[in-house]
Amino acid sequence: QVQLQESGPGLVKPSETLSLTCTVSGGSVSSGSYYWSWIRQPPGKGLEWIGYIYYSGSTNYNPSLKSRVTISVDTSKNQFSLKLSSVTAADTAVYYCARDLALEHWGQGTLVTVSS
Amino acid sequence: ETTLTQSPAFMSATPGDKVNISCKASQDIDDDMNWYQQKPGEAAIFIIQEATTLVPGIPPRFSGSGYGTDFTLTINNIESEDAAYYFCLQHDNFPLTFGQGTKLEIK
Numbered sequence: 001q002v003q004l005q006e007s008g009p010g011l012v013k014p015s016e017t018l019s020l021t022c023t024v025s026g027g028s029v030s031s032g033s034y035y036w037s038w039i040r041q042p043p044g045k046g047l048e049w050i051g052y053i054y055y056s057g058s059t060n061y062n063p064s065l066k067s068r069v070t071i072s073v074d075t076s077k078n079q080f081s082l083k084l085s086s087v088t089a090a091d092t093a094v095y096y097c098a099r100d101l102a103l104e105h106w107g108q109g110t111l112v113t114v115s116s
Numbered sequence: 117e118t119t120l121t122q123s124p125a126f127m128s129a130t131p132g133d134k135v136n137i138s139c140k141a142s143q144d145i146d147d148d149m150n151w152y153q154q155k156p157g158e159a160a161i162f163i164i165q166e167a168t169t170l171v172p173g174i175p176p177r178f179s180g181s182g183y184g185t186d187f188t189l190t191i192n193n194i195e196s197e198d199a200a201y202y203f204c205l206q207h208d209n210f211p212l213t214f215g216q217g218t219k220l221e222i223k
Contacts, residue, residue, distance in 0.1 A: 004159075037212075046203075046214055046215070046216040046217060047203060047205075047214040047217070048214070049211050049212040049213065049214070060210060062210075062211040063211065064211070096160070098160075101207045101212070102150055102162065102165060102207060103150065103152070103160075103162065103205060103207075103212075104162045104165075104171075105159075105162070106152075106159040106160040106161075106162075107159055108157065108158060108159045109159075
C-alpha cells in the first residue's frame with residue numbers, strides 16, 4: 001500500500017519561497033506511469049490543485065499559480081517536491097501531496113503559515 | 117476551468133439515515149468525477165471513482181451516481197464512523213477542480 005508524507009517548514013516569511021517534500025513509501029516515483037500531485041487548502045476554504053509531475057518528469061501546473069510553482073522529483077530519495085515563490089499570506093494553507101490524476105492516495109497534509 | 121458546485125456545505129444525520137451529497141459541474145465532464153472522505157488530521161480516502169464505481173475496500177453503503185454535469189454521492193444506513201468531510205473532484209480537464217466540500221455530522 002503506497003503511503004505519502006509531506007514535510008517542510010511550517011512557517012515561511014512573505015516574499016520568500018515555500019519548499020515542501022513528499023516522501024513516497026510502498027511504491028516508486030520513477031515507475032508505474034503515475035502522476036504525482038500537490039494540492040492545498042487555505043483555512044476555511046476549498047481545495048485547490050497546484051500541479052503534477054509525471055514519472056517521466058513532465059509537469060502541468062494550475063494557471064493560477066503557474067508563474068510561481070515548480071514541482072520536481074528526486075528518484076534517489078523516492079521523493080517529489082514543491083517550490084512556491086514570492087509567497088504572501090494568501091498562500092497560507094494545508095498542503096497535500098497525492099498520487100495520480102485520480103488522487104487515489106493522499107498524504108495527511110502539512111500546514112504552512114506565511115507570516116513575518 | 118470547470119467549476120464544481122457542491123451542496124450542502126453542512127448536514128446532520130442520525131445513524132441509519134440515508135444522505136445524498138450533490139456535485140454539479142459547470143460543463144460536461146462525462147463520468148470523470150471522484151469522491152473522497154476526509155477526517156481531521158488524516159489522509160483523504162478515495163471512495164468513488166468514475167462517478168459510480170466503488171473503490172475496493174470501501175463499504176457498499178457508499179454509492180455514486182450521475183453523468184455529464186450532475187453527480188450524487190449517497191450514503192445508505194449511515195454509521196457514526198461516517199462523520200467526516202466529503203468532497204468531489206473532476207479530472208476531465210485541467211486544472212483539476214474540487215467541490216467546496218460537505219461536512220457530515222452524525223447525531
